Amino acid sequence: EPEVTQTPSHQVTQMGQEVILRCVPISNHLYFYWYRQILGQKVEFLVSFYNNEISEKSEIFDDQFSVERPDGSNFTLKIRSTKLEDSAMYFCASSYSLNEQFFGPGTRLTVL
Amino acid sequence: EDKVVQSPLSLVVHEGDTVTLNCSYEVTNFRSLLWYKQEKKAPTFLFMLTSSGIEKKSGRLSSILDKKELSSILNITATQTGDSAIYLCAVGSGNTGKLIFGQGTTLQVKP
Numbered sequence: 001e002p003e004v005t006q007t008p009s010h011q012v013t014q015m016g017q018e019v020i021l022r023c024v025p026i027s028n029h030l031y032f033y034w035y036r037q038i039l040g041q042k043v044e045f046l047v048s049f050y051n052n053e054i055s056e057k058s059e060i061f062d063d064q065f066s067v068e069r070p071d072g073s074n075f076t077l078k079i080r081s082t083k084l085e086d087s088a089m090y091f092c093a094s095s096y097s098l099n100e101q102f103f104g105p106g107t108r109l110t111v112l
Numbered sequence: 113e114d115k116v117v118q119s120p121l122s123l124v125v126h127e128g129d130t131v132t133l134n135c136s137y138e139v140t141n142f143r144s145l146l147w148y149k150q151e152k153k154a155p156t157f158l159f160m161l162t163s164s165g166i167e168k169k170s171g172r173l174s175s176i177l178d179k180k181e182l183s184s185i186l187n188i189t190a191t192q193t194g195d196s197a198i199y200l201c202a203v204g205s206g207n208t209g210k211l212i213f214g215q216g217t218t219l220q221v222k223p
Contacts, residue, residue, distance in 0.1 A: 004154075031209050043155070043200065043213040056208035091154065098209045100146060103154040 002026045004104035006092050012110045016081050021107045023075045023092030032075045033093040033101060034067065036060070043091065049075065082111045114139045118201050118214035126222050129191050133217045135201030136183040143204035145177055145184050146211065150198040158186070158199075191221045 005024045013019050025032050034046040047057040049067055057065075066078045075094075079086055089108050093101040116137045125131055135145070144162045148155035159168045161177035161184060168175050172191075177184045188195055198218050202211040 033209060033211075035211070035213075042215050043202075043211075045210050045212065048208045048210055050208070056206070056210050058210075089153070095209060098143065098204065098207060100157050100160045101209065101211065102157060103148075105154045 004092055004094055004102055006090075006104040006107050008107060009105065010108045010110070012112065013082055015084060015111055019079050019082055019109060021077045021079075021090050021092075021109070023077070023094075023104055024073050025075055025092065025094030026096075026102060027073070029094035029096050029102075031055075031095045031098065031101075032067075032069065033095075034077045035091045035093065035103075036088040037091065037106075038088045046077070046090075079109075082109075084111050087111045114203075114205060114212050116201055116203050116212050116214035118199075118217050120217060121215065122218040122220070124220045124222065125191055127192055129221075130187065130189045131191060131219060133186040133188075133199050133201075133219070134183065135185070135214055136181075137201075137203045137212075137214075138182065139203045139205050139212055141206040142179075143206065146202045146204065147175055147184075147186050148200040148202065150200055150216070155200055188219075191219075193221050193223055195219060196221045 032049040037043045048055045089106045092104040095101040119134045147158040159175045164179040172189045175186045198216040201214040
């Protein structure tokens with residue numbers, strides 16, 4: 001069964017460093033998303049991406065964040081200068097239409 | 113502000129019990145309501161509901177949406193220890209696919 005994959009599973013970085021989180025969505029899906037979940041809190045929407053552009057972003061998704069689909073398979077989230085409060089589990093999701101989204105296993109980001 | 117609220121926040125039952133999990137929402141531009149099960153990491157999809165009053169069923173799990181009451185329930189009958197997980201309710205808003213999540217219900221099923 002096709003699934004969304006994410007790498008790395010765990011990333012530790014120093015405050016102020018740039019990180020890139022990678023996702024491979026399900027191959028025939030057209031819509032791509034990033035969410036995050038701070039430990040003990042709700043899953044929060046960050047950004048949605050369709051047709052090679054951002055379709056919606058949340059208030060959390062400020063200028064420090066960017067997304068890219070550099071080729072036909074990868075979907076990346078970049079945080080330019082990480083802060084302590086960026087520590088969270090980051091989930092990538094994809095969907096074929098605006099219906100059920102399928103989530104990857106997540107990348108745990110720890111900012112020291 | 114859009115919000116999704118789940119209740120109870122946690123629940124402990126014994127194998128064989130039936131449980132009902134609740135989700136209520138106040139979301140502009142409602143598109144759909146989805147239920148996910150989160151065990152260790154990734155939420156796994158259970159149901160998507162768009163029409164009021166139509167029950168969706170998968171094995172021992174079932175769910176229904178009430179658009180008048182802005183709520184949904186997830187029922188699990190004859191619970192098993194493998195049902196222990198966090199159950200997430202999410203509401204799809206607008207035409208970008210954005211999901212707004214509730215805080216989840218943690219279900220523990222004891223043998």
